[in-house]
Amino acid sequence: MTTAAIGIDFGTTNSVVALAQSDGSVTTRSFATRGGAVDAYRSALMFWREGRPPQSRIAHVSGPDALDMALGMTTEHRFLQSLKTHLSSRAFQETRLFGKLFGLEDLIAVFLTDIAAGLDDLAETPLVSGRPVVFAGERPDEDLALGRLKASYAKAGMPQVDFAYEPLGAAYWYARDLKQSQTMLVADFGGGTSDFSVMRFEPGGAGPGGAAFGGAGRLEAIPLSHAGVGVAGDTFDYRIIEHAISPALGKGTDYRSFEKLLPIPAHYHAAFAQWHRLSLMKSRETMAELKALIRDAVEPGKLEDLLTVIEYDLGYELYRAVSAAKIALSGASETVLRFKQMGVEIERRITRADFDGWIAADVGAIETALDRALAEARVEAGAIEAVFMTGGTSHVPAVRALFDRRFGAQRIHVGDAFRSVASGLALLALDRTRAPVAA
Numbered sequence: 473m474t475t476a477a478i479g480i481d482f483g484t485t486n487s488v489v490a491l492a493q494s495d496g497s498v499t500t501r502s503f504a505t506r507g508g509a510v511d512a513y514r515s516a517l518m519f520w521r522e523g524r525p526p527q528s529r530i531a532h533v534s535g536p537d538a539l540d541m542a543l544g545m546t547t548e549h550r551f552l553q554s555l556k557t558h559l560s561s562r563a564f565q566e567t568r569l570f571g572k573l574f575g576l577e578d579l580i581a582v583f584l585t586d587i588a589a590g591l592d593d594l595a596e597t598p599l600v601s602g603r604p605v606v607f608a609g610e611r612p613d614e615d616l617a618l619g620r621l622k623a624s625y626a627k628a629g630m631p632q633v634d635f636a637y638e639p640l641g642a643a644y645w646y647a648r649d650l651k652q653s654q655t656m657l658v659a660d661f662g663g664g665t666s667d668f669s670v671m672r673f674e675p676g677g678a679g680p681g682g683a684a685f686g687g688a689g690r691l692e693a694i695p696l697s698h699a700g701v702g703v704a705g706d707t708f709d710y711r712i713i714e715h716a717i718s719p720a721l722g723k724g725t726d727y728r729s730f731e732k733l734l735p736i737p738a739h740y741h742a743a744f745a746q747w748h749r750l751s752l753m754k755s756r757e758t759m760a761e762l763k764a765l766i767r768d769a770v771e772p773g774k775l776e777d778l779l780t781v782i783e784y785d786l787g788y789e790l791y792r793a794v795s796a797a798k799i800a801l802s803g804a805s806e807t808v809l810r811f812k813q814m815g816v817e818i819e820r821r822i823t824r825a826d827f828d829g830w831i832a833a834d835v836g837a838i839e840t841a842l843d844r845a846l847a848e849a850r851v852e853a854g855a856i857e858a859v860f861m862t863g864g865t866s867h868v869p870a871v872r873a874l875f876d877r878r879f880g881a882q883r884i885h886v887g888d889a890f891r892s893v894a895s896g897l898a899l900l901a902l903d904r905t906r907a908p909v910a911a
Contacts, residue, residue, distance in 0.1 A: 475591065477598040477905065479641065479897025482584070482621075484556045484608070484663035484706065486512040488894035489587055492902045496648075498895045503587070505536045512890040516553040517583055518542045521570045530570050534586040543788060554706075555580050557664050559620050560612035577620050581627035594630050600901035601625065602638035602893055605700030606841075608664035612702070636900055637698050638662070638893050639669035644693065644903075645896030646860040646887060647673050655696075657845070657856045659875065660893060661863030666838050667700035670849035670856070697848035701841040703834045705865045711830040712794045713744045716809055716820040721781065722774040727765050736765065740778065744787075753782050777816045784814045793818075801827050802867045828870045835870050842878070853878050862887040 479490040479498075488511060489501040500511040518538035522531045533541055542551035550569055558564040558576055566575045588594055607617045618635065625633040639658035647656065650673055658669045672694040714723075723741040726733040740762070743753055759779070766775045781790065793811040800807035806823040846853060859879050865871055866886055875884055 475597060477898050477901035478591070478594075478600075479894045479899070479901055480584075480587070480599065480601045481638065481641065481894035481897060482556060482580075482601060483515055484554050484665075485515060486663075486890060487515045487583075487587055488512055488890055490891070490894035490898035491591075492898035494902075496899070496902065498898050500891050500894060501587075503535060506540060507536055510536060513587055514539060514553070515556065515583065516551065517555075517579065518545075518549055518551045519569050520545065520547065520549040528570075530572060532582060534583050539788070543785075552579060554664070555583070557608040560607035560609045560614065560617035562613065562616065577623045577627060580621070580624035584624060584628035584630070588628060588630065595632060598634075598901040598905050599625075599630055599632060600634050600636050600641075600897045600904065602641050602897055603635045604662065604665040605637050605639065605667040605669070605698045606665055606702060608702045610702075634901070634904065636897060637667060637669055637695075638897075639667045639698070640671070640695060641893040641896035641900060642860060642862045642887060643669060643671045643896065644899045645892045646858075646885065647671070647693065648896075648899065654857045655851060655855055656858045656860060657842075657879070659842070659859065659861045659863075659866065661861070661865035661871070662704050663706045664704055665700050665702050666704045666841060666865065667698070668842055668845040669698045670696040670845055670851055672696055696851065697845050699841045699845035699848065701837050703837045705863070707834050708798060708831050708865065708868065709791060709794050710744065711834070712797060712809070712822070712827070713790075714741075715826070715830050716797075716822055717790065717794065717811070717818060718744060720774060720818045720820070721778040722769070722771065725769065725771045725774060727768040727770065729768065733770070736769070736775070744790075754785070759783070777818075780814050780816050786813050786816065789813050797822055798827075798868070802869060824869060831868075831870060835874060838871065839874055839878075842874075857883065858885060859883050860885050860887055860892075862892045 475491045476494040477492040481488045490498050491501060492498045502509045502511050503513045513535045516538040517532055517534050518541055519530055519532045521528050523529060538551065542549060555576065564576055566573055603618065603621065606612060607614060622633060639660040642660050643656060643658040653674050656671045656673065658671060660667045674692050674694065718741045722736050725736050727736060762775060762779050766772045766779065769775050781787065790811055793809055797807050797809040801822065801824050806821060809820045809822055811818040856879055859875055861875065861884060
């Protein structure tokens with residue numbers, strides 16, 4: 473059956489492509505990888521040089537294969553992920569890869585070209601891409617981010633792309649089988665942002681600010697408010713790194729300088745905010761600085777382990793251990809974080825109470841964004857008839873407890889973390905061919 477509309481959830485960590493047919497059925501696209509077929513395609517790129525100058529060329533691979541190759545490749549390469557987090561920042565304009573200059577839009581276009589490869593009539597098929605309610609970053613520039621995202625799609629051969637808030641896509645997917653009026657809150661937790669939308673679904677045809685959802689005689693979808701915050705799953709991972717990993721690698725320790733004790737500079741551990749940034753520290757200058765600090769350190773063994781983590785690119789394995797601990801704490805009151813690679817051994821018992829304390833301020837920021845969504849919609853929590861939550865962070869007990877407390881567990885519905893947003897965006901793209909909808 474011919475694809476009638478496309479929805480793309482371009483995510484910080486993973487991306488999903490959904491295809492809608494004219495009858496309203498939706499399928500998510502499957503991608504062939506070395507490890508088997510996946511529909512949640514890792515938002516990653518790896519570049520390397522093939523051949524010798526002047527005949528050499530820059531080759532690349534994307535998705536899970538980019539990560540697998542980067543972990544196993546010993547020759548020079550560049551691994552890039554979380555490109556979405558840079559969209560709203562002017563600090564990342566361009567980078568040089570093997571002598572060639574790439575703008576951020578160029579890099580994202582390479583990835584988008586890969587996930588759309590093989591689809592017909594991209595320039596003509598209705599396409600809706602998700603966008604966060606609030607882009608990641610301390611002071612995000614929304615106009616810059618949207619302009620870059622639109623330019624990236626155009627470079628990838630999709631100039632007619634439209635945009636919708638990611639929680640709006642999730643709402644469409646949840647509401648596809650509704651037969652009666654409902655006021656709903658959608659909470660979409662990604663890797664970089666937590667986004668909220670309050671929606672009203674009512675019987676009847678399209679009206680101002682809405683669209684006939686799923687065909688004539690069904691429901692009208694009316695967005696009431698949107699709010700978001702740059703706090704999500706990646707932030708929670710970093711809190712575990714900050715409290716359970718970094719102290720074992722020298723954070724908070726001192727070194728001697730002219731008979732004075734000085735703290736180890738904070739920037740060495742700040743790079744742990746994203747594991748792939750650790751590879752950027754493996755420069756001759758940084759390695760020499762660390763070796764000098766080790767000679768004067770009060771606890772040299774910890775900095776030696778930090779040096780090993782950087783030198784042998786152990787950031788991914790470190791974050792896998794952190795992610796496993798976070799997942800374990802969703803179902804248990806405590807766990808033991810274990811990391812053992814290249815002579816570096818870290819073992820730390822973490823209780824759920826520890827973790828809840830570490831992320832308390834972040835959960836508070838999420839609740840503030842939630843309150844903003846309700847206030848802008850002029851809807852009290854008690855008037856919300858259903859809460860649809862999607863994304864891995866929705867399983868974190870402290871986050872789930874927040875929503876249970878505010879809305880009651882009986883109103884909470886948890887959706888597919890990977891498919892909900894993209895599938896809803898594809899339905900939205902299909903309906904926009906019939907009547908526009910505010911996003």
